[in-house]
Amino acid sequence: MQLIATDGGAVQPTMVDTLISTSGERYDFVLSANQKPGTYWVRVRAIGFCNIERREEFAVLSYEDEAHHVPEEVLAYPNRTPPSWDDRFPSGTVLNNPNATCYVPGDDDLCVADLESHEVHRDDELIDAAPNKTFRILFNTFTADPAVLFSDQGYVRYMTVVLTLNNIGVTNNISMVFPDFPLLTQPELIGGDGMFCNNTHRPARCKPHHACFCLHRLKVALNDVVEMSLIDDAEVVRDLYHPFHLHGHRFIVTGMGQLPQFGTQSEKADFVERARRYSRTMPSDHNPPYKDTVSVPSRGYTRIRFRADNPGFWLVHCHFEWHLGIGMSFVLQVGELDEMKQAPKDFPRCGSYKPDIYTQT
Numbered sequence: 455m456q457l458i459a460t461d462g463g464a465v466q467p468t469m470v471d472t473l474i475s476t477s478g479e480r481y482d483f484v485l486s487a488n489q490k491p492g493t494y495w496v497r498v499r500a501i502g503f504c505n506i507e508r509r510e511e512f513a514v515l516s517y518e519d520e521a522h523h524v525p526e527e528v529l530a531y532p533n534r535t536p537p538s539w540d541d542r543f544p545s546g547t548v549l550n551n552p553n554a555t556c557y558v559p560g561d562d563d564l565c566v567a568d569l570e571s572h573e574v575h576r577d578d579e580l581i582d583a584a585p586n587k588t589f590r591i592l593f594n595t596f597t598a599d600p601a602v603l604f605s606d607q608g609y610v611r612y613m614t615v616v617l618t619l620n621n622i623g624v625t626n627n628i629s630m631v632f633p634d635f636p637l638l639t640q641p642e643l644i645g646g647d648g649m650f651c652n653n654t655h656r657p658a659r660c661k662p663h664h665a666c667f668c669l670h671r672l673k674v675a676l677n678d679v680v681e682m683s684l685i686d687d688a689e690v691v692r693d694l695y696h697p698f699h700l701h702g703h704r705f706i707v708t709g710m711g712q713l714p715q716f717g718t719q720s721e722k723a724d725f726v727e728r729a730r731r732y733s734r735t736m737p738s739d740h741n742p743p744y745k746d747t748v749s750v751p752s753r754g755y756t757r758i759r760f761r762a763d764n765p766g767f768w769l770v771h772c773h774f775e776w777h778l779g780i781g782m783s784f785v786l787q788v789g790e791l792d793e794m795k796q797a798p799k800d801f802p803r804c805g806s807y808k809p810d811i812y813t814q815t
C-alpha cells in the first residue's frame with residue numbers, strides 16, 4: 455500500500471505493508487494491483503482489548519487484466535480459505551504500531567510522527583516558533599467506589615464494565631461536565647469565567663487530589679501557537695492506545711514516545727518536557743504531517759502543535775466514544791466571544807429540559 459494522506463493532509467508517498475488506525479484516524483492509500491490477476495483476501499483485525507475476542511474481518515479483492523481472464527465465480531470468492539486468527543500478518547513495514555520507536559531510519563516500524571508532510575506550504579513558524587501557550591494534559595480512567603458515585607460530590611456519569619468496574623475518565627483530574635446549552639451558539643448564557651474550571655481553577659467543592667466534575671475549559675488567544683503534550687497517566691503499559699481528536703483545527707505531530715515508570719504526575723510531565731532533547735522528538739529538518747486525530751502510546755505521550763486560528767469553542771477528546779462519554783474531554787476556547795462567528799438569527803436553541811425532582815419526606 456502506498457500511503458498518500460492521513461486525516462485529509464497529504465504526506466510524502468510512503469510504502470507500508472500493514473496499517474494500524476485507531477478510532478477517528480483516516481488514512482488514504484493507493485494499492486498496487488501488481489500480483490497475478492485473481493482473488494485475494496483483505497484482512498482487517500481489531501486491536502487493543504478486542505484482541506482477547508480474536509475479532510477479525512475479511513474482504514475479497516479481485517482483479518484481472520486483458521491477458522488473464524478470470525471467471526466471475528473465481529472473482530467472487532477466493533479458492534483459499536481465509537487465514538486463521540493465529541496466522542501472523544506478513545512481515546514488512548507497519549505504520550502506526552502504537553508502541554513503536556519513532557525516527558529510527560531503516561527499521562520496520564513507522565510512526566505517524568515519521569511521515570513527511572507533502573503540502574505546498576511548509577509552516578516553518580509553526581514548526582519552530584516558541585509556542586504562545588503550552589499545555590500538559592494528563593489523562594486516565596479510574597474505578598470509582600460505588601459509595602462515591604452517589605455521595606455529596608455527586609456522580610456525573612460513569613460506565614459499568616463487567617458488572618463491577620465503575621469507570622470514570624479524566625483529563626488533568628477533571629471529568630468533563632457538558633453545559634446545558636451550546637457555548638458557541640448561545641454565548642449570552644455564559645455567566646462569566648465562573649462556569650468553567652481547569653486544573654488551577656477548581657470549584658471549592660472539589661477535594662484536592664480527587665477527580666472533580668466540572669466544565670473543563672482551556673483558553674487561548676486567537677492565532678496563538680499552541681503546544682499540547684497529551685500524556686497517558688496509566689500506571690502500567692496496556693494494550694490500549696487512546697486516540698485524541700481536536701476539533702476545528704489540524705495539528706502537526708512533533709513528538710511521541712513512552713514514559714518510564716514514575717510516581718507522580720509532575721515527574722511524568724517533566725520527563726515529557728525534557729524528552730524533546732532526545733532522538734524521538736522532531737528533527738528540525740523534518741516537515742511533520744498534519745493530523746486531527748492521533749493515538750497516544752500506552753503510558754506514553756504525544757506532543758502536538760497547532761495555530762489556533764479558528765475562533766470558537768472546540769472539543770478535544772479521546773475518540774473512544776465510551777471514554778468521551780465518561781468525561782475524558784475538555785473544551786478549547788479560541789479567542790474572545792466577540793471574535794467568534796455568531797449563530798444565524800433563527801438557529802435552533804437548546805437548554806435544560808430536566809423536570810424538577812420532588813422528594814417526598
Ligand SMILES: [Cu+2]
Binds near residue numbers: 697
Ligand atoms: Cu481514551
